[in-house]
Amino acid sequence: MSTSSEIPILHPNAVSPGYTKYDIVACVLTFVAAVCVALRFAYRSHKRDYALDDWMALAALVFAVGVLIGTILISIPSIAGAGYHITTYTVAQLDNYLKLALASDVLYNFSVAGSKASIVFFYHRIFSIDYHFRIFMRIILILIVGNCLAAALGLIFSDRPVQAQWNVGMPYTSINDRAFWTSMAVVNIVLDMLILGIAQFKVWKLNMSLRRKVLVSFVFMLGAFTIITSILRIVYLLVVDIADLTYTLTTAGIWTNVEMNLSIICACAPVIYSFVRIKTNGGRSTTARSAGYNMGDSKGIITIGSAKGRIRGRFNDTESEVGLSNSAYHNIDEEDGDSHSLKAMDRIHVFEAQTASLRYHLGDNYEFDFVDGAYLWPAAPGIEEVFGTQQACYSYFDGTAGSALAAVDDLAAYVVENGPFDAVLGFSMGSALAATLLLQPRDGNDKQLALTHDSARNLIYSAIFVCGTLPVDCAELRRGTMTWMDAARAHQKCWPVRVPTVHAWSEQDTGYPGESQQLMRMCVEESRVELLHSAGHGIPSKTDEVAALASSVQQMLSSLRARV
Incomplete structure (x- = not known):
């Protein structure tokens, strides 16, 4: 900072070439960041599923707009005219430059912290079942907040007195500005690497195809561009001449703006990817197919577990978040032997564990999508004895008509977005939820909703009901009443489930x-298979019973493919 009280008036009355470039870059990137945040909220508005990760992204954008305003103001010749050598400024221009630079630097730190927090909360949204991961994310969040406050307070109080930051000529003492900037930038890079690294670690532990892992990993790897720009920013900060700050800080400032806006863009990338998938897949699948089956593009089997008693909440949106599902967060080893028992390597998905023996007998030809409820709910009797008290259990709806209707609508939207599926596998109330969708009302009043449900029904080629319970009357749900349908009521109000079905139940x-x-009598008799097991209200576990169920499922799916 110059301490000169008289500075010659040599400043050109024009925006400097460096800041002309700076303003263009800042305007373009802030606009792109704003579009990304807008797309993020457009996606969330589809289900009104706003959460902290969305609000943090919006906050980061607001601070970025503040930086943009400061950048434009600081470049205007009549205000500060940044980008020229320091000897060409008046005292008033330098005062304005230093005030605006300080304000922009503080806003930059808040914006970058908001982007990082958005990513952390997003991870928490899609990986929330993993207790240790949640703890790690909370630690990262504390570090983000601490780093942001340290940077902001360090900037504001780097000079004593504080007013000396913008009062040229005032006596002052100061910290080592270059060392401070560099250390804060390095901490930002370390945090970015931790956030990016943990995402890759989780993705490559998921139980899904290599192609999907690569795709999801690539979406998260977009954050690496932020790290690259942060490194470039450090490089240019190291060559800044403090004695000629107005001129030599320009290039570093450009990379600072790139880093800030790219952080927002990368934070929104996974959600934008989901938004594009909805528009692309939804656009193709809203046309119902009236005849035959096309198994060539099917994605496997969608599975719906059950929460006994009242179950709550809407679907966890993890599958639509870059193709992830809660089922895949855990490693499970199946041991050879009659029971095909499980050895838990981490906290596991209950329904994934319960169906492990069935999936073992079905072989490796199927990919399973496990659909969870979104909210925690007390474990059903017996779950804690097997999976421990730390096992998180989720549910779909809370027993009210509105939440049940939302669950059916969400299932239809999920199938349209992610289908087609060879089969839907449901247990208990999971079967009831699937059957509620598959039962086509004879008289549909809501044409748009009927189209969505019809499209979903055409993307499910068969059904497997294990200990299925009664479906719900959708027409009554729309009137605000929960009414369970027996076979007589279902035949009166709905067409039978037309896809082939396998029913496994116990006396x-x-x-x-x-x-x-x-439930079995609600399905077309000619294409349904009935199996008895001895597990009561549970998933069959005896080897012969599981093998029989797997054989029936394989025969059903083989017959479907034979029709193609």
């Missing part, structure tokens, strides 16, 4: 006696 099911048989 020892005392929790929902007779409901599986009622």
Whole structure:
């Protein structure tokens, strides 16, 4: 900072070439960041599923707009005219330059912290079932907040007195500005690397195809561009001449703006990817197919578990978030032997564990999408004894008509977005939810919603109901009433489930006696298969029973493919 009280008036009355470039870069990148945030909220508005990650992205954009305003003001010749050598400024121009530079630097730190926090909260949204991961993310979040406050306070109080930051000629003492800037930039890079690294670690542990892993990994790897720009920013900060700050800081400032806006863009990239998938897949699949099956593009089997008693909440949106699902967060080893028992390597997805033996018998030819509820709910009896008290259990709806209707609509939207599927596999109320969608009302009042449900029904080629319970009357749901349908009511109000079905139920099911048989009678008789097991209201576990169920499923799917 210059301490000269008289500075010759040699400043050109024009925006400097360096700041002309700076202003263009800042305007373009801030506009792109704003579009990305707008697309993010457009995607969330589809289900009104706003969360902290969205609001943090919006906050980061607001601070970035503040930086843009400061950048434009500081380049105007009548205000500060940044970008020229320091000896060409008046004292008033230097005062304005230093004030605006300080304000922009503080806003930059808040914007970058907002982007990082958005990514952390997004990870928390899609990986929330992993307790240790949640703890790690909270630690990262604390570091982000601490780094932001340290940077902002360090900038504001780097000079004593504070007013000396913008009062040229005032006596002052100061910290080592270059060392401070560099250290804060290095901490930002370390945080970015931790955030990016943990995402890659989680993605490559997921139980999904290599192609999907590569795709999801690439989406998260976009954050590496932010690290690259941060490194370039450090390089240019190291060559800044403090004695000629107005001129030599320009290039570093450009890279600072690039880093800030790129952080916002990268934070929104996974959600934008989901938005594009909805528009692309939705656009193709809204046309219902009236005849035959096309199994060539099917994605496997969609599975819906159950929460006994009242279940709550809407679908966890993890599958639409860059193709992830809660089922894939855990490693499970199946041991050879009659029972094909599990050895838990981490906290596991309950329904994934319960169906492990069935999936073992089905072989490696199928990919499973596990659809979860979005909110925590008390574990059903027996779950804690097997999976421990730390196991997180989720559910779909809370017993009210509105939440049940939302769950059915969300399932339809999920299928349209991610389908087609060879089959839907449901247990207990998961079967009820699937059957509610598959039962086509004879009289649909809501034409748009009927189109969505019809499209979803055409993207599910068969169904597997294990200990299925009674579906819900959708027409009554729209009137605000929860009414369970028995076979007689279903035949009166709906067309039978037309896809091939496999029904596995137990005579020892005392929790929902007779409901599986009622559900079976709602399906076309000629294309349904009935199997008995001895597990009561549970997933079959005996080797012969599981093998019989797997054989029936394989025969059903093979017959579907034979029709193509």
